[in-house]
Amino acid sequence: MKKRLNRQRMEEWFFKGIMLLSFLSITGVLGSILFTVVVRGAPALNLAMLTQSPKGGYYLGKEGGILNAILGSLFLAGGATLLALLVALPIVFYLHLYVRKTRWANMVRLALDVLWGIPSIVYGAFGFIIMLMLGMRASLLGGIIALTLLELPIMARSMDEIFQLIPFELKESAFALGTTRFEVALSVMVRQVLPALLTAVLLAFGRGIGDAASVLFTAGYTDRLPDGLLRPAASLPLAVFFQLGTPFPEVQQRGYAAALVLTILVLAISLVSRWLASRFSRHIIK
Amino acid sequence: MGMQPSPKKTVTLSNAALRRRVFKDQFAGKSFFILTSLPLLIVLLILITLALRTWPIFAKQSVLELLVGQIWKPFKGQFGYYPFILGTLWVTVLAMLLAVPPCMFTAIYLSEYAGSAMRTFFKPLLDLLAGIPSVVYGVWGLVVVVPWVQKTAAPFSKQWLSFMPFLRTENTTGYGILAGSIVLAVMVTPVIISIVFEVLHAVPFGLREASLAMGATRWQTVKSAVLPRAFPGILAAVVLGFSRAFGETMAVLMVVGNVAQIPKSVFDPAYPLTALIANNYGEMLSIPLYDAALMGAALILLIVILIFNILATLGLRRVYKGMHNL
Numbered sequence: 001m002k003k004r005l006n007r008q009r010m011e012e013w014f015f016k017g018i019m020l021l022s023f024l025s026i027t028g029v030l031g032s033i034l035f036t037v038v039v040r041g042a043p044a045l046n047l048a049m050l051t052q053s054p055k056g057g058y059y060l061g062k063e064g065g066i067l068n069a070i071l072g073s074l075f076l077a078g079g080a081t082l083l084a085l086l087v088a089l090p091i092v093f094y095l096h097l098y099v100r101k102t103r104w105a106n107m108v109r110l111a112l113d114v115l116w117g118i119p120s121i122v123y124g125a126f127g128f129i130i131m132l133m134l135g136m137r138a139s140l141l142g143g144i145i146a147l148t149l150l151e152l153p154i155m156a157r158s159m160d161e162i163f164q165l166i167p168f169e170l171k172e173s174a175f176a177l178g179t180t181r182f183e184v185a186l187s188v189m190v191r192q193v194l195p196a197l198l199t200a201v202l203l204a205f206g207r208g209i210g211d212a213a214s215v216l217f218t219a220g221y222t223d224r225l226p227d228g229l230l231r232p233a234a235s236l237p238l239a240v241f242f243q244l245g246t247p248f249p250e251v252q253q254r255g256y257a258a259a260l261v262l263t264i265l266v267l268a269i270s271l272v273s274r275w276l277a278s279r280f281s282r283h284i285i286k
Numbered sequence: 287m288g289m290q291p292s293p294k295k296t297v298t299l300s301n302a303a304l305r306r307r308v309f310k311d312q313f314a315g316k317s318f319f320i321l322t323s324l325p326l327l328i329v330l331l332i333l334i335t336l337a338l339r340t341w342p343i344f345a346k347q348s349v350l351e352l353l354v355g356q357i358w359k360p361f362k363g364q365f366g367y368y369p370f371i372l373g374t375l376w377v378t379v380l381a382m383l384l385a386v387p388p389c390m391f392t393a394i395y396l397s398e399y400a401g402s403a404m405r406t407f408f409k410p411l412l413d414l415l416a417g418i419p420s421v422v423y424g425v426w427g428l429v430v431v432v433p434w435v436q437k438t439a440a441p442f443s444k445q446w447l448s449f450m451p452f453l454r455t456e457n458t459t460g461y462g463i464l465a466g467s468i469v470l471a472v473m474v475t476p477v478i479i480s481i482v483f484e485v486l487h488a489v490p491f492g493l494r495e496a497s498l499a500m501g502a503t504r505w506q507t508v509k510s511a512v513l514p515r516a517f518p519g520i521l522a523a524v525v526l527g528f529s530r531a532f533g534e535t536m537a538v539l540m541v542v543g544n545v546a547q548i549p550k551s552v553f554d555p556a557y558p559l560t561a562l563i564a565n566n567y568g569e570m571l572s573i574p575l576y577d578a579a580l581m582g583a584a585l586i587l588l589i590v591i592l593i594f595n596i597l598a599t600l601g602l603r604r605v606y607k608g609m610h611n612l
Contacts, residue, residue, distance in 0.1 A: 027411065032430060212420065
C-alpha cells in the first residue's frame, strides 16, 4: 500500500515537473524571440530609417529608410481592416438578430472558420489570378483585397464570439419597446460591446499588417511612398524579407531594424486593444 | 421627427415613420443576408479559380503522374510535385512531433494545476505569440535556430546519432528541415494550447470531483478521467495545428534551405510547396504551363487544408455539444 502511494506521488511529481518544463520552455522561446529582435534590430534603428524612403544605392548600404514600407503597411492593413469591417459587421448582425434557420448560421460560421484556416499564400495566389483576369498590375488595391480576405474571418469570428456574450434579455427588452432589429443592432448591441469590437478590429489589423505571403504577389514592392490605389505599395514584412535576402551586412542590419519596427507596431496594437477592452468593459452590463 | 402639435398629424407621421423604419429594417436584413453568403462564396470561388488555372497541366499529365513525379524542370515542361510534397510533409510532421507534447503538458498545467493568477499571466503571452508576424519568426529562425542547428545539433548528431537513419547529416549550413520545423513548432504553439485548454476546460467538473473523491491523485484524474473525455477535442486541436503549419510560408521559406530533393534526414534541406509558390511567382508567366503548375501547388495546399479544417471544426463542435449534454 505504501509502495503504491509512493509510486503515485512519484508519478505526480514527475508529470508536474514535465509540465513546468514545457511551460517554462514556451515562455523562454517567446522571450528569446523578443530578445533577438530587439538586440539585432536596435543598433540599426534611427530616425532616418523611420522618416526617409530608400534613396539611390540603398540596397547596397547607402542612405535612406523604410518609410515607404511603414506607410505602405499602414495603408494596406488599414484599407483591408476597413473593408473587412464593412463586411464582417453586417454578417455578425445577421447571425445574431435576423437569422431564422440555425442551419444557415452554422454554415456561415463553418465557412468563416474554413476561411480562417486558408493559408495566406493561397490568398496571395488567388488575388494574383483575379488581378491577371482583370488586367491589373500589383497594386495597393490588390494588396488590400487579398488582406481583406485574410482579415474577414478573423474579425467576423471574434465579433461573433463577442456578440454571444450580450445577454438575451437586453435584446428582448429593446424589442418589447417596439424597436426594429436594425435599430437594436446599431443602438443597443454595438454600444454594448463597442470596446470589444474595437479589440476585434485591432486584432485583425495586427494580423493584416504582419502578413507577407498574401501581399507578395498582390501589392508588389516599391521604393516610393504609396501614391495611388493602382500603384504598387511596399510593406514592412516584405521589407524585412528582401533586406535579409541581400548579401550586404549593412542592409541585413536594416532588415533586422525593420523587423523590430514591425514587432513594436504589432505589440503596441495588441497592448492598446487590451487596454481598450479593460478600460471600457466597466460600462458593460453583465 | 420631434414634437408634433396636433395628435392627428402625429399619427399619420408616425405611420410614415414606422413604415420607413420597417423598410430600413427589412432592407438591412436582406442586404445582410447577401453578405452572409460571401464567406461560402469566397471559399468556392478560390477553389474553382485555382482548379481552372491548374487545368492546362491536368490536361497534359495525369494527377498521379504529377503527384509522384520526381523531376521539376519547368523549362522542359516537367512538373513533379513529389519532392515538394515530401518537403512539406517532413517539415510539418516533425514540427508537430516537437510541438504537441509540450503544448499538451502546458495546456494540462494551465487547466488542471495553475491558479488563476498564472492563467491571467499566460493568456496574454499566448496572444502575443500568436500575434507575432511570421517574418519575425523567420528572423528568429535565421539568427537563433539555424546557427544552433549548424553548430550544436548537427555536429552532435554526426558524432553520436549517425547510426540512426533519419539523423545522418552531410549538410553543414544549418538550413534545413530541423530548423524549419522548430520555427513552425513555435508558431503553432498558441493555436494548439488555446484549443486544448478550451477543450479541457469544457470537460464537466463533476468528472474530476468524482475521480478525486475516489482517492485518485491529480495526475491520475487527468490521465484516466479528463484526457479520455477530451481526446476527440485534442485530436481536433492537433489537426488544426497541423493544417496551420502545412500552409505557413514566410518563416519556413527563410530557414528550410529550399533545395528540391527528396529528404532522407532531418538535417537535409527541403523545398515545401508554399516556398515553391512564393519563390517562383515572378518568372512563372514567361514559361508555358509554369503558372498552371504553381497554381496546382496552391490547389494541393488548399484541398488538404480544407479537408482537415472542415473535419476538425465539425469535430470540435460535436465535442462541445457532447460536453454540454453530459
